[in-house]
Amino acid sequence: MKELFHVFRKQSEIDKIFTQATELLQKELEMFKQVTRTLRYSNRCETEINIKAEDKKINRFQMDSRRKIFTHLAISGAQELNSGLILMCILNDVERIGDYFKNILELSSSHPKKLKGGDIDNNVQQLEKKVISLFETTLQAMKNQDADTARAAMQIHLPVTRNVEKLLNRLLRNRVGGLNPGEAIALTLYLRFLKRIASHLTNIASSVVNPLDRIGYNE
DSSP: OHHHHHHHHHOHHHHHHHHHHHHHHHHHHHHHHHHHHHHHHOSSOOOSSOHHHHHHHHHHHHHHHHHHHHHHHHHHOGGGHHHHHHHHHHHHHHHHHHHHHHHHHHHHHHSOSOOOOGGGHHHHHHHHHHHHHHHHHHHHHHHHTOHHHHHHHHHHHHHHHHHHHHHHHHHHTTOOOSOOHHHHHHHHHHHHHHHHHHHHHHHHHHHHHSOGGGTTSOO
């Protein structure tokens, strides 16, 4: 990733793409807070940010950036191929995170009342806080190109995954009280979305410390 950072400093167009991707990730943190608030803590399916419109902007940004990166690589040659591919991986994860916000918003439309977690509500709240922490730590790792911060972000992922699987297992075994069938289904979907968002954030964090072939994995 250090090689990628040096390229960013030399190439203004690539630097712009990286900066914009980081800014998008910052905005996605606010989008996450809003869709979570809408689903879990509000009886109205409304957000201050137009989630669907922002998702379309993210999609367009990814497509435009791909074209610019390919053009840059065609001119610069194989020397910067690895760096360009790493950046494309980051863009893909940023785009996929946006898709899950849209999924959560759609879930809010189908379940307009506050989605409570019954007996596991406190556990779900802790997961939400963990994902926010993962967002914030990943952002710091990206902005500062700091390997230690990136590793700290990656360490958050495994507990999130394990806790989601434990809660899903309880839901599937009908061992969560205080939920009707519709709430149980909605909560199951929501937990899966949280897990996938955390996975894509971890992929981004891993790009700071891992080579291309190990992005998304431990060092």
